[in-house]
Amino acid sequence: MAELLWSSALLSLAACAPDFRPAARYLGQSLPAPREPLFERRRSYFDSAATQLAREHGVLILHDGSTLAHGRDVAWRSNGKLEYEREFERGEPRGRWRSWFENGVLESEAFYEPARATSMSWWRADGSLSSRGEHVMGLREGEWSYFHANGLLAARGAYLSGERHGLWAYFDEAGRVLECGEFERGERVGAWER
Numbered sequence: 001m002a003e004l005l006w007s008s009a010l011l012s013l014a015a016c017a018p019d020f021r022p023a024a025r026y027l028g029q030s031l032p033a034p035r036e037p038l039f040e041r042r043r044s045y046f047d048s049a050a051t052q053l054a055r056e057h058g059v060l061i062l063h064d065g066s067t068l069a070h071g072r073d074v075a076w077r078s079n080g081k082l083e084y085e086r087e088f089e090r091g092e093p094r095g096r097w098r099s100w101f102e103n104g105v106l107e108s109e110a111f112y113e114p115a116r117a118t119s120m121s122w123w124r125a126d127g128s129l130s131s132r133g134e135h136v137m138g139l140r141e142g143e144w145s146y147f148h149a150n151g152l153l154a155a156r157g158a159y160l161s162g163e164r165h166g167l168w169a170y171f172d173e174a175g176r177v178l179e180c181g182e183f184e185r186g187e188r189v190g191a192w193e194r
Contacts, residue, residue, distance in 0.1 A: 035063050039070060046078050054078075060090060077102060087112075093137065101125045110135065117141050124149065133159070148173045157183065 037060040046052040058071030068091035075083040081104045087095035093112040101107050105127050111118035117134040124130050128151060133144030139162035146155040152175050157168030163186035170178045181192030 037062050037068075041071075052078070052080075058088075110138075112137060160185070 039058060039060055041056065041058050043050075043053060044055045046054045053076060055073075055075040057069065057073035059067040060070040061067055069088035070090055072085070072087055074085045077083050079102070081102070082098075082100050084097070084099040086093065086097040092114070094114075095112060097108070097110045097112060099107045103125060105125055106123055107125075108120070108122050110120040115136065117136050119132070120135045120140070121132045122130040126149070128149055129147050131144060131146045133140060134142045140159035141161065143158050144156070145153060148154045148171075150173055152173060153171050154173075155168065155170045157164055158166040160166070164183035165185055167180065167182055169180040172178050177193075179192055179194045181188060182190050
């Protein structure tokens with residue numbers, strides 16, 4: 001009998017309990033929407049007096065406090081010459097990227113566009129062209145050429161998603177073929193001619 005009274009008391013308490021579902025729905029609707037990312041330009045300096053700029057770049061500060069590179073990013077060497085300049089859009093590389101050797105000679109230049117093959121070139125510190133080809137968001141893609149310091153072709157071949165793939169040929173500094181053969185996903189395959 002006592003058990004029956006106890007269970008009926010519990011049932012009556014449950015029936016009298018307040019229904020919080022409408023309040024929960026109301027509170028859920030009044031939660032603030034995540035704020036839009038905030039753009040901030042940041043600077044760092046070589047000296048404590050903040051007179052010699054080392055780097056200037058932009059970031060987006062997201063609602064959770066994390067950051068994404070956004071906009072122009074430029075760095076200088078302590079001698080005042082440019083080290084690099086590049087651009088980002090919401091953390092992804094975009095536009096023209098360039099870097100320079102310490103002596104001020106252009107070291108590299110690449111263009112970034114989403115899902116599109118664009119040009120990339122590399123030079124030596126003396127200004128002579130080292131290599132040239134295309135890439136997709138930083139991964140070498142398609143035909144590439146490499147050059148000796150005297151300007152003659154050193155190697156030529158194709159890339160697929162950043163790996164050597166297809167026919168490749170290598171040349172000496174006089175332009176004679178040293179060897180040629182095929183790559184498959186970065187690995188030499190088949191017979192190579194020397």
